[in-house]
Amino acid sequence: MEAYVAGGWGAAVVIVSLYAWRVVHRGRVLSRSLPDEERTWR
């Protein structure tokens, strides 16, 4: 039963972390594509 608990908590950490990384990465890529004065991703 502990394996299921670990699986549930692990899934929560992995899914949220991966999505957070993806959002930040997308923002950084887009920000680099804009001229300096247009960048709002600070």
Place this chain on the structure above:
Amino acid sequence: MTTTSTGATSTGAPSTGAPSTGAKPAGAGRSGGSRPGTGNRTTRVVGVAALITSAVTAYVGLVVSPPDVTQGVLVRLIYVHPAAATLCYVGFGGCALASLAYLWPRTRSPRWDRLAGASAEVGVVFCVLTLVTGSIWGRASWGVWWTWDARLTLTALLLALFLGYMALRRTGEGESRALRCAIAAVCFSVVVPIDHYATSWWRTLHQGNTLLGANVKIHGWQLTGMLLSFVAYGLIFAWLLIHRYRVEQLEDRYETVGFSAAIAARRAEGGG
């Protein structure tokens, strides 16, 4: 919209005459690094608060909270599953409210469209998390990973509908796309209250509300841990939503800059 960001990655920056990569971004000196920071004061406060409350929730949920009389250690999943489901509703509900604000002529603004898109995407992430953790819990307590129970089926339907909504956001452009998406979001969000009340309206395998109603079913450290998990997930949701909204802003800006660059290039060709 995401296609644009992918395009930015693969084709490089639009030709605006400004340095696209390698240049020190404005404001980099403030943070002291060569990479542009992703946070401001608000997101940093929310992010740190989310990390702290998540750590406290994990400590209370995995160490302090005692096993349940009937569920045993499986009760520790109550600190990850219900909060995810609630934030999934918040994401889709927020998308619907922002869409309504966009549809209302007096409040129509691209900001509401961006907020709707950001809220839907974060809601989809929490919906996936709900289904994954629910499936794990179901396997442990019911013996199956999935069953066509009303609550489970409606949650899966919500996920499918809002994945469709995200696909719709990638088709077309401008106000017609935003209007189409806003109408779709309002229609799709009708499933949210049906999903929530599914355990009351139909006989389901899924248990009913634990916290809502006159008869609260948990107490002590279990109740504390569950409430903490709602705070932690709420802060994580807020952090993700703010960042996702800012990515929407960048995508809109990228489209505008790219379009302006294309016009300038065409004019230069005509002049030459």
